[in-house]
Amino acid sequence: MTHAGEVVRVRRTLLERIVGGDFPPGVRLPAETDLAGELGCGRSTVREALGQLATLGVVASRRGSGAHVLDWRREGSPALLPYYLSLPSALADAPRLLGELLRMRRLLASEAVRLATRYADDAAIASVRRALEGSDGAVDPVAHAMRELEIFRQLVVSSGIWPAVWFANAFWAPMRELHGLLAPLAGGPPGDYETAMSRLFDHVAARDEARALAHLDRWLDKVDRELETRLVHAFGSATPPATPSKLRIKPRRKSAAPKAASSKRSRS
């Protein structure tokens, strides 16, 4: 971690000072040239770091004025999630947070299944299914979590609704990080994972939206419940998830939900 480049070092330093309270929202940061001198780097490096912080929604720069710290809790981007989760203040209401994050995951998965059921052609569905079956045997919890996320993303891709795909892409990156954190606690795939997914794909291939969504809902109920008990086991009584599976409802029409986007600033 110590050898990640000057820009990364400068960005981390500034971000730590900001979330740590040294630079509270509203204050003006020192001039770029001053920061360069203070941090021992060139102004271009400071600018690159500030640019990345700007895409995180943490600072904003204006000509003649300077770089001001934003109210990052209110103006931030999804990429802040991993930073936020490492703060003590986030741990304070971890239960509520985890419940809401699981709900987001559920909404995303539902939308993925709905889109695929409604719009994907047979070949696309079969292709995603092959990808699922072709990579089983993996027992590493993190690898399993990533694969599961990718399956749902591929379902969105199969629908060919490209804007939905792009929103999914934006959601998936922070979700991946979250899964990377939770997976070691959640453990590997349940024993009936292959069976459950296979049945889900049966419903999707049959264009039976109602059954597909119901099956997914039951499956996630079970998975979330298991995750909860394991977390309680790991943390003691610290994390009761507040996930009401009040997600299906809706007497008629409509069902689940997608969401938003983020951006990053680095190449390769």
Next chain:
Amino acid sequence: MTHAGEVVRVRRTLLERIVGGDFPPGVRLPAETDLAGELGCGRSTVREALGQLATLGVVASRRGSGAHVLDWRREGSPALLPYYLSLPSALADAPRLLGELLRMRRLLASEAVRLATRYADDAAIASVRRALEGSDGAVDPVAHAMRELEIFRQLVVSSGIWPAVWFANAFWAPMRELHGLLAPLAGGPPGDYETAMSRLFDHVAARDEARALAHLDRWLDKVDRELETRLVHAFGSATPPATPSKLRIKPRRKSAAPKAASSKRSRS
């Protein structure tokens, strides 16, 4: 428009060539120095433009190799939406696209109301309500659309579930662009807008989640229906003949008709 800076010009040129098919997914772009010479700018400018295209999910650069065009339909980010909507191929299935985008809006609004109802304290709800009432009188369609979006975002903020806020932020930017396109066609706020919103806030303040969501659902039903008729009126039969006259329909299958766009970006 003509004086937006070299980077913007270079980015736009490259993006047009890519989405236009000159550089199909998979091909390697010319070297940065070659592009700089060809486009009449410095290599740094080319790099900045390529960096922005990389954040859009359009290209990826690797050391020693070069910048390769990605499958941007599958790997893109939400910021691609305005560019995509300006393509003829997007217009082809505009009805389906608009239906799905309206569905996303509905899901987001529902989640906003739910989060506020569940977590926001009285002061926060009252604050959002004041913001709503304090800015009425605006009849400009675009201004109204932006204000409406902002109200729902503020509802999420009021919940204090910051990760949800960040996801909302990311989603809101492209949504704003979409609204900017549709608003002039949709017209200003309906006559009963204030009343409907006021009632919605009553339910939220009373923590009546069921009534709040039901009220919102009915309201959006009405709004979407009006939008549909106005779009049909505006476009008549001028756009794809494949568009059935029935634009909404609730059980399955959605439709309507959007249009094209462009966008800009900068820091500060």
Next chain:
DNA sequence: CGAGATTTGTACGTATGTATA
């Protein structure tokens, strides 16, 4: 209100490291 100082925005250049072909 105006003038000058401050600060960021933009563009380009150079040098060196490093991965790829």
Next chain:
DNA sequence: TTATACATACGTACAAATCTC
């Protein structure tokens, strides 16, 4: 192994917006 090409970092110069006195 060598040549190519990108990644990274620092620097310069000037333009443009803002702030301050």
